Amino acid sequence: MSVVSPRASGSSAPVGRRRLIDSARSSRLVVAVATAVILVVALVWDPDWRALRVVVSVLAILVAPAVWDSQRRVIRPAVAVMLALILMALIGPLFTRDPLMLSVGESLTGPSGDLWFGTDQFGRDIFARVIHGARLDLGVGFSAAALAVIVGMPLGALAVFRGGLFDSVLLRISEAFQSFPTLLLALGIVAAVGPSIPILIFIIAIVNVPVYLRLTRSAVAPIVNADFVLAARCAGQRELTILFRHILPNVRQVVLAQFSVNVAWAIQILAALSFVGLGVPVPTPEWGAMVREGYEQLVYGRWWVSVFPGVAILTTILTLNQLSDRVRHGT
């Protein structure tokens, strides 16, 4: 039984209390968006994922204060697990074996004190591969979702702002995209262009842009004529300033909630693409691909090959969904 009543402390919360979203002021939003842009640009030239590490570090710093719920005086489990996953992706690879190293003698050994998650059919360390896979899956997931937000959010707001033909044309295009099953569309594009990581990010982002476009559009529509927007206009502010400073920050809560669900989707799509062999190239550690490689072994009782990456996918997606719930409820 907790001694401190959460209600009592909640109602008299100090003014500067930190909450996941309240603390993320618009300046931080700008930082997050800017880093996401840098990431996408850098990815094209930077196959070593250095940019990714920078971006993910920044993101981790941004959400770090949110681990502690000062109102209820508890740790937020979803935020903590997410941070752990991010850190795992960031610095985990420094402490593992080479995920690509083949060792035929040790093929398909079960989990042991030495090899925690066992080895796969080529004798590769599954633990190392799961850790390294986090980098890829989280990286692709976050950057694809970020790219989709960067494109979809302003477009959705502009659609309301401009209205008329601009609005209808945008909506028809997004409907055209949405009328395809997401996975099938991704499959088709990958089959046509060939799999590579930037292309995967691009595709996953593309199929998610309509989601943000519609979401932002519906969130902006009721406030586009709000009194405070009129007040800003009466104070002589420029239209673009009004859009970015006064309107978009008001919808960021819904968009952020969607964002974390979206990262989960992106990872799912990537895993699914890898599962059918259209994801990342073969030796690269990626969770979805690892599940596929391992599922033939399941019948022989070698469960560890696909269960561990599967658990990693599950944990990540559950955590992100949980996180999105928290964002939506503002806790």
Added chain:
Amino acid sequence: MSPGERSEVPAPEIESKAAAPTDVPVLDVVDLTVGFGSSTNRRSIPLQGIHLQVAAGERMALVGESGSGKSLTAAAVLGLLPDGAEVIRGSVRLDGEELIGAPERRLRDLRGRRMAIMFQNPRASLNPVLTVGGQIAEVIRVHGEAGRKESWSQAVDLLAEMGIPNAPRRAKDYVHQYSGGMAQRAALAMALSCRPDLLIADEPTTGLDATLQQQVLELVVEQVDSRDASLLLITHDIAVARSHCERTTVMYAGRVMESGPTATVTADPKNPYTSALLKAFGTVDQRRMYAIGGVVPTLLGELGECAFADRCPLAAPECRDGVPELRQLDDRRVACVKA
């Protein structure tokens, strides 16, 4: 920063009462006519030839019932008519500068800096996700050279001037942490942040409870006066006009019915509508509430007669002969053939 640090511009000397403004009025609205729809498909004409002059340092009340066009007049002055509305004819001058047809850039520059507005619902007119101080500072930055720190401290000073206790701390709060009265004080601070020549207060106290109304109105008047600004107070409460404004303009159905010094207009109304409006407010010893019979005319087209003719106790055939002109009558102007 103290209020004295702001450069005190010597105001043109106009001792409000009855003095016919000889120099250029701060706001000069002449024959302003606004319609909805296009010229080929006119849906309604809610403002039909508005005349309105506000002299420097003067407090003008714009009185009328709902739908008489008070707020639309304010919107037209600011150049922020709602979608579908357009100015058909007429002119709006701010310090002699024509605003109708002025480029959007120029209007944007004037809004907030030379003319500002505060709205009925203060909570809705402040952005819920920006700090109150931040919003005020932003307006200061948009119109001046002040940097981030400078504009912030100016915003804090303004909030303190408006009577917000512990302003340095409260400036960092969001509007949901403010009470209604405080939010309206903050809205006033924002409106006055760039020392406008004209403050339009659109029913600033309607959303507040009765005890606060008086306080906020007094604050508005006091702050406007101390800045030598002019006030255009939009209200449907003629009592508010009587106690806070030197001059009053009575509007009805998109027309100006009577305009002049508040004292003479309310003591001896020359337009039957003004007297009806005054009567409708009633007194304590009245047995029954007085109501004006009939309904407000639809404004689908320009009326060719007095808009009040259908409801007027003094209506005569000549009232229907044309729109009564706004005639000068001693120190006031009346639109009534009978006056």
